[in-house]
Amino acid sequence: RRAFAADKPTVVNSIRSLSNPYHATWNKGGAAFAKSVGADYVTLVTEGNSEKGIADIKAILAKTGGNCVINVDPNDSPDARPIVEAAKAAGAYVVTQWNKPADLHPWDFDPNYVAHISFSGVPYGKAMAETLIKKIGGKGGIVALGGIESNVPAIERKKGLEEALAANPDVKLLDYQVANWSATEALEKTNAWLTQFGDQINAIWAANDDMALAAVEALRADGRAGKVAVTGIDGIQLAVEAIQKGELAGTVAWDPYWQGGMGLSIGYQAKTGGFDPSKEPKDHREFYGKGVIITADNANAFYEENIASEPKMDWNDIWGRVTGQIQY
Amino acid sequence: MNTMLDTLRSDGVRQWLPLVTLVILVILVGTFQPAFLDVNTLLQLASDTAVLFILATGVTFVIMLGGIDLSIQSMASLSSVVVALTLARYGYAAFVFAFGLGVLAGLLSGIAHVRLRIPSFIATLAMGGVLYSAALVTSRERSITLGESERAYLGWITGTLFGIPNVVIIALIVLAIAHVLQSRTPFGRYSAAIGAGEPAAYASGVKVDRQKIFAFVLSASCAALAGIVLVGRLASGSPTLASELLLPSIAAVVVGGTSITGGVGSIWRTLVGALIISVVRIGMTFLGVNIFAQNIVFGVVLVAAVAITIDRSKIPIVK
Amino acid sequence: MPAARRRWRIASWAPLIVLVLLCGIITLINPNFLTFGNLVRISQAAMIPLVLGMGATFIILMGSIDLSVEGGLTLSAVILSMLVINGANENAFGLFGVLIVLLVGAGVGFTNGVIHVRLKIPSFMVTLGMWFVGVGAANALLGGMAIRINDPMIRGLAIERFLGFPWGVWVALGCLLVALVIQNYTRLGRYIYALGGGEELAALSGIPVGRVRILAFTLAGVFYAVGGVLAAAQLGLGNAQIGTGRLFTTITAVVVGGTALSGGQGSVLQTLVGVLIVVVLANGMVLMGVPPSVQIGVQGLMIIAAVALSIDRKRMRIVK
């Protein structure tokens, strides 16, 4: 192998794209971590193309001779397997987030597949739905905007929504539409709903912030801003600002800055001998991270700490946000 | 610029321009990053190009006739879903089934195009929507991961033969078949004739409709095959598995120098085009091109490559 | 001769008949469709595709294609969001900012045109490249973030109304009017048709073919920039995904309206009808309660039906 063992491993983030605030923040976290250890930092984007994502990762493996740490948000869950296999074959260390097949486990690829991090969509999807339900006084009509249908987080968040609704029979789900995480599509769907259901709509649940903000704009253009409660998920800056302004009822911050940096940190420490993955318990190998529910109550504080200033992270606190092993 | 092009006007030289472009790109990347020229890296590059090439080959048949097929990525995804769903139950027959579905879809696009006289752009865009919906419904909107036992059926895709990845061999077989179809059979000749002058082909007794339908069948079945190969590579099927492969496939055809308006082109050119696309993409990763600049560089290099590879003498008017 | 001309007329009315039929069917299933409120919403949904369609129609009339719709739109929207009053910097260029954005659009189109004409590269490839470049540049400008637009004038396009319709809709209608005038009353419009009908012949008549092409692409770029302004106004922000999915909608609308991809046949008015068909179809699908996962498939089938019903088979002996 070309690379010397003494060389610092290159740290690599592989994400969907840099055209959305969520992943852009992820990327900043990654850069911050790389700087903190003085490693070379590379960003790869899939642009929604699984083949490209995997090919790029293999290219980096070839280029670094395997002396790298990869923190990847696979484009689709199936992509995780070839990525992990390639990393293992090359001797690189990999951390996956959000998407992976249920039967692919880090402990089957010791030590290279260090960990998988996810956030259970169910409780947070449910929490947002409950925020809405509370806001509209426990009864009324609600419509929901979903993400790409085959996407695991989209499925989980929807499930949370359904659980909340089941517990509140007075709230009726008027319609569920898929807007593919896209603001433009969300705007169109919301517009059509305004015709179809008119004043029956009391609240709009959206599976991410982009769609939620588009729904807010559709309401504003229709002269209903403020009359319909809306929630998103992801915790992007514009969403937090919208909560501060009272336009959005809530969102969930995953803290992509943490995801981008900590995913690398976990892999980096494993790679550089900080800990031995194969000795870690399973709830350190496949775990749920912690989301922060943001509503009007804590929006200002959250804004000050995480957005107005560069977040301060202790990159060595690698298990600090573990909230339990992932259940399939 | 023009004088340089002029000196390259002679047919013998021109024919090799796409290949020369490819080689220059490879050497360029290799100069800065010798790891790129490693045999393993190049084999990796070849395997990573296989799916793109198979898709592009299919659509080449349609483009030669002057049409376009925008349904290929949905077809490939649907095919992956079908394989993933049926592999456990039917074993190898699942692949045949998915391939057959490709033939059927191509038949439908082709018939919608020629019988209803709908421009192929629209007919296949719409067909792509239908196929995507079909994939969503059959997969119940999620990706289907293959279990250990099912993955055993994928050996012919994932394995290697004398150190060469099987996907590369599959791609080479597709290349051979497509090349023969395109350059040696009446179908290939008729396609070129229809692409270059449909009225004359029609008046010469060529069964234009039948050739067109056949081209769409080839395109969709190549897409189905690409889907099957993707199942092998990703050990799963998903309604979005082949997302974002459409434009790169068409770009591969055009970058190789095949005329987007039909009549001029070849499968060889598509192979070179697909490789150029891969090399540029992977090359940018190798060279560490700033992530924010990559799309810009990619766009510029594509246009520059076409400027070199297309054969303007055989295209009456560049539209 | 008169018989022949009548046939042509009926054929070009066909898309309109399809549109009316479609509206009728949706209204039967959900009477809310025909409310004023929904008409306003349809007009809001149609305004951006309409403006984009105006640009694309001119290109398609020449027999070329323009895939840079999303690139031009995104870049314009993003630059706009950085120039008017916004949440990221202190700029407040207002109308002047809009003007700059239109110039940017013109620049993008002009570049398309010049490369296409001077280097003799098919428009398909040039504009595909420009698509990547446009979105890439927008992305680089933003660094992945989104910028909120706070300029009341821009936001007003989506929110403030005149005669019941948002100002953006009037802007789109203004664009339609401009496009109609260009198409019907200027030499550029006539030459665009001439190029689509036969470029060599047009050149023999002394038409400066290259210049017309470059101008047409520039014009289209300006329309995409207007689309970018409207999109930014509608979403209240500029981000690099603002254009996603708009290209195929635009071209579909143009073709559904009856403009031939081979060039020379069609008009911007037909594109208006095509845009309405596509938008009404999307709107109606939700109103009729079609399940999300089959919507795109149903939409495909309906578009096939619409085009099959409205295509002029006599004129288009060769369909590619």
Added chain:
Amino acid sequence: MSAPLTPAPSATATATAASPPALALVHVDKRFPGVHALKDVSIEIRPGEVVGLVGENGAGKSTLMKILSGVYQPDSGDILLDGRKTRFVSASDAMSQGIGMVFQEQSLLTNLTVGENIYLGNEKQFTRFGIVDWRALYAAASRQLAKVQIDADPRTRADDLDFAARQMVELAKALTLEENAPGHLVILLDEPTSVLERAEIDILFARVRALRARASFIFVSHRLDEVLELSDRIYVMKDGAVVAELAAAEADVTQLHHLMVGRSLQAEYYREPLQQSYRDEVVLELDGLRLGGAYRDISFKLHAGEILGIAGVVGSGREELTRTLAGFAPHDGGRLLAHGHEVRLRTPAEAVDVGVGYVPRERRVEGLVLFLPVAANITLADLGGLTRAGLIDTREERRLAEDWVKRLKVRTPGINTLCLNLSGGNQQKVVLAKWLNAQSRILILDHPTRGLDVGAKEEVYELIRAVTAEGVAVILTSDTLEETIGLSHTVLVMRDGAITHRTDASPGHKPKQVDLIGHMV
């Protein structure tokens, strides 16, 4: 081919002294890749003069005209306008200096209206603040149409006009110069008559003569008698050079022919002595055939080896009839029997299957795939016959193509040359080769010699004779009655969709043109 025969006579010099020529080319040279199209050409056109320009296909006539009209620029040499050196950088530049052209290929845009076509590239005069005043434009277009006596609404789309009317519209377009350009005009007419009927030709000639006070003309045609009739002076071109200049009054067809081709016109132009009587075998039988409003009640028998000419004016139904037999427009009544079996030809493919080969009028559109090589075009209609185990036998294909090229004396650099690069006559031979290779037993020849020079025509005639001698039956519609009569065994005359006359035309019994015309109109 051979070097120029004679230098241009010195008579030119004396004439020039008297009045400066309206337009002159001096030592002009022009090359295309692989072709030396014009070699040191000098010609001049004096005010009010009609200059004829004749020469074989590919002699360089159109190239010369395109240089004069600014479409091409000469490699060397000068253009003199009223004795002053000038340059035309583009077609519109030439127009603004008073040079107008009617192009050889149909050059109307079929998707535009007649009026738009007439003023295409010239709308400026109707434009105010960038806005075109269509009313004024169409009114002006109407006046132009009246000049060429075409009774069409200028708002009609050009593709709703027939070829002849389109040609007259092109003339009307060139005549707009009368209003737009000051001073003396030069109007270039490149084969304007090849699609016109005699009556329309008369209108054209009358128009040209009437305009001589304001304009000079260059007139190109392959019909030498017309050239002699209209021109004052004639230049003969051969292989890119002017080989002779003569006064029309002193020239005759034989002499022109000799100068052009380098050999004398054969007395038996249509090869009548080669005409053999046809066989008894009926290959095609029409019995009360009918198609909508196009034609009705058409009955005849076509025998192996027979040439059946169909005469008739535009609108007589003969075009639709030939299209039916070629498989483009299936009949809707009556019976059609090919080799004794009843058929209905719904597509050209079905026509090919029963042995029909169609040589279309629009050679470059329906006859050849211009962007395919000669060999591929020759074998296109019978690739099945070349296919072994699903693959084309390319060696056999090459052999066949070379064979046909040799047998039909197709002048081409090789069988891999694109048909695009062949001259009209050679393109036509390739079309014929295609059908002969497909072993067609019935050839539908739709204006087979349109645009061909006299030499090429003779070769085509000889070819037709040769194939009929082998038993191929031919249905012929032609540009001129003379050709129809000269070639055919039998002539049918159609009018208003029905057969009005049929006559034997075997050697010795050839009918007179006037007799046939009586049945046509």
